[in-house]
Amino acid sequence: MSQVQRESMEYDVVIVGAGPSGLSAAIRLKQLDPDMSVVVLEKGSEVGAHILSGAVLDPAGLDALLPDWRNMNAPIKTEVKEDNFYILGPAGKVKIPNFPMPPLMNNHGNYIVSMANVCRWMAGVAEGLGVEIFPGMSCSELVYDGDRVAGVVAGEFGLDATTGEPGPSYEPGMELRGKYVFLSEGVRGSLAKEVIAKYNLSEGHEPQKFGLGMKEIWEIDPKKHKLGTVTHTMGWPLGSNAGGGSFIYHLENNQVYVGFVVHLNYKNPHLYPYMEFQRFKHHPMVAELLEGGKRVAYGARAISEGGYQSMPKMVAPGVAMLGCSVGMVNVPRIKGNHNAMLSGKAAAEAAHAAIKAGRMGDELNDYEAEVRGGAIGKDLKKVRNVKPLWSKFGLVASLMGGGIDMWMNTFGMTIFGTLKHGKTDAASTGKAADYKVIDYPKPDGKLSFDRLTNVAFSFTNHDESQPAHLKLKDPSIPIGVNLPLYNEPAQRYCPAGVYEVLGEGADASFRINFQNCVHCKTCDIKDPSQNINWTTPMGGGGPNYPNM
Known part of the structure; x- marks a missing residue:
């Protein structure tokens, strides 16, 4: 699709994703320079539609970004x-x-907050400062200028459901170009995956x-x-x-x-x-x-959940990854929103300084240095061994060893150094023949519910006339490899019932019900053959969370 002729718009900074990190970056850029042109592109039907988090919010990020937030009618009560x-x-x-x-x-x-509502409020703050926010605008491609990320393609519609090529109602979308592009897509974003692979940003870091x-x-x-x-x-x-x-x-x-x-x-x-x-x-x-x-x-x-040792290099020419695109969750605290906000603030400050100095499209190394050496890095470094201890030795050892390590890290010490994670989650999957089938009780419809009934309460929707955004690298693998070796776990690990195995033996087939997808990205992560590639559907599709 790269040969399609598109109109383009120029901005100082283009931000992909209206989550806490992207909106924090937009707000901070406008605080630093009201004349700076900033656009935020959100794939959900509205800001907040795709935001799901626990969430108990540590206000440290908001305190740094908007010190007067308590007097700004924030939905944080x-x-x-x-x-x-x-x-x-x-x-x-x-x-x-x-x-x-x-x-x-x-x-x-x-x-205790709804992060969906917090993001809606933050979007209002950003728009009040002059940020342009466009919901329903999936970013399907990166735009390159030589080796530099120079922008994104957004708003492409009308691809044929069968061929994936432009159909009779095709709209090519626009190129939104920026001096810098921020990727704040959340976990396992499709553009961040491309950037990490293209620039080999995971080299030297744990998976x-x-x-x-x-x-x-x-x-x-x-x-x-x-x-x-x-x-x-x-x-x-x-x-x-x-x-x-x-x-x-x-x-x-x-x-x-x-x-x-x-x-x-x-x-x-x-x-x-x-x-x-x-x-x-x-x-x-x-x-x-x-x-x-x-x-x-x-x-x-x-x-x-990888924490400090799993954060890849987060900058490349013209682009920076923010928040969960990098992985900034403090696992034992079950908190990452404060770090996402701090990352957005730090990226904005680095980009503003670069643009003010007349630079464009280089690597924002000051942003990376602030993340690793500042408040985010200090928060994550204290707990870096909890997850690998849990993975290697189980719950009791992680509670005892992790607790001791967190106490010691409070004083800048550790007995473990920095532990490794080893395998990816996909590679951790064992063979079906080596494990017992688990018998699960049937949902009672009162406390527990079948999966498809519950998916209706995510209010998810995708236009069925578009190509499936869940793409198999090799269509033969689900039945030819994953079914005999792993009992095709996509049937179970997907929390929305997207994947089905129909029939048995020679009649078995694999169905993808992409309309059910809630954009969790689990399939892209856990598939043992790494055969599923999650990409963005055409704009506005997916869940429509009210106050998650």
């Missing part, structure tokens, strides 16, 4: 009042006291690790609601099958966020992360809370 942590068994629980936990695990001063986060919003009995209460659990139902845990956050309007995270380095290909989440809600502690309530929304997304 519910301060954490109670912090609970449990290890679950099949029918019971053990509470872990707060006092032995490292100080960084304390949620005092943090807020990125991921988790799959699934979340429901429930309206519960007001008598059971405890505004500002935060609860995290580990243990059952995952046990030794996989790492992960849950969160339950009590926000306004008698609602609770109920979430479940499964680390994607699990070995047993029979594991069904979505059904582990549904089974979790039948634990007595959770069932008692939810009984009599109703689920009002569902969604899922991948989470970057």
Whole structure:
């Protein structure tokens, strides 16, 4: 498609993705120079439509970006009042006291928020400063000028569903060019993947690790609601099958966020992360809370978990990657939004300084230095060994060893150095013949739900006349390789029921129901043959989250 003639528009900075990092960058650029031209391109139907996060927000990022945010009518009202942590068994629980936990695990001063609504508010702030924001504008290609990333192609429509070539109603989209391009696409973004591969940015760094986060919003009995209460659990139902845990956050309007995270380095290909989440809600502690309530929304997304040692080089000529495009989640804290905001601020300051100095399209090395040596790097370096300890030695060892290491890192010391992750999550998948099939209870329709019913509560939608945005590198692999070796795990790891195996034996076939896709990117990450490439659908498609 690179030969298509397109109109172009010139900006100082082009930002892909209206999440917390991209919007923070846009706001900071306009704070530094109101005359700077800045555009933000968002693939969702509106800002916030594709934003899903826990979320307990550490306000450090907002404090740095917008010090007066508390007086700006921000949708950040519910301060954490109670912090609970449990290890679950099949029918019971053990509470872990707060006092032995490292100080960084304390949620005092943090807020339970909808990051979708926070991003909508931030977009309003950005537009008030003169930032142009275009939702429904998927960025399908990067534009290069020699070796420099010079812009993106956005707003391409009308490709034929069968051939992928321009159809009768084809609209070529536009080239939006900038002195610098910021990629804030979230986890495993398609343009960031291209940049990382083209410029070999992962060389010398550990492979990125991921988790799959699934979340429901429930309206519960007001008598059971405890505004500002935060609860995290580990243990059952995952046990030794996989790492992960849950969160339950009590926000306004008698609602609770109920979430479940499964680390994607699990070995047993029979594991069904979505059904582990549904089974979790039948634990007595959770069932008692939810009984009599109703689920009002569902969604899922991948989470970057590799931490400090897995962050690739984040700059190349003309381009910088922000937030989850790099992987800035503090795994034990289950927090990354504050680091995303700080990364946007740092990238903006580096780009502003470069443009003011008359530079264009070079590498923003000052941004990378600030991320690794500043507040973000310090936050992530303290917890860099928790994930590899968990992966190598299990839950108990990670709690003990990771806790000791986090305490020591509080004083700038460690007994472990920096541990390695080793395999990618895809390579961690074992052969089906080596593991037992897991028997999952049938959803009851009250506390637990079948996958397709729940997907309806993500309000996802894609135009069926477009080409599938989930592309197989080799269409023969799902049935010819993944089915006999791994019992085709795409049937189970996808939290939206996108992938199906139909028939048996010689009649088996593989179906991709791309209309169901909630853009979590799990397939791109976990497929053991690395045969699935997630790309952006045409603009506006995907989930339409109300207040995730």
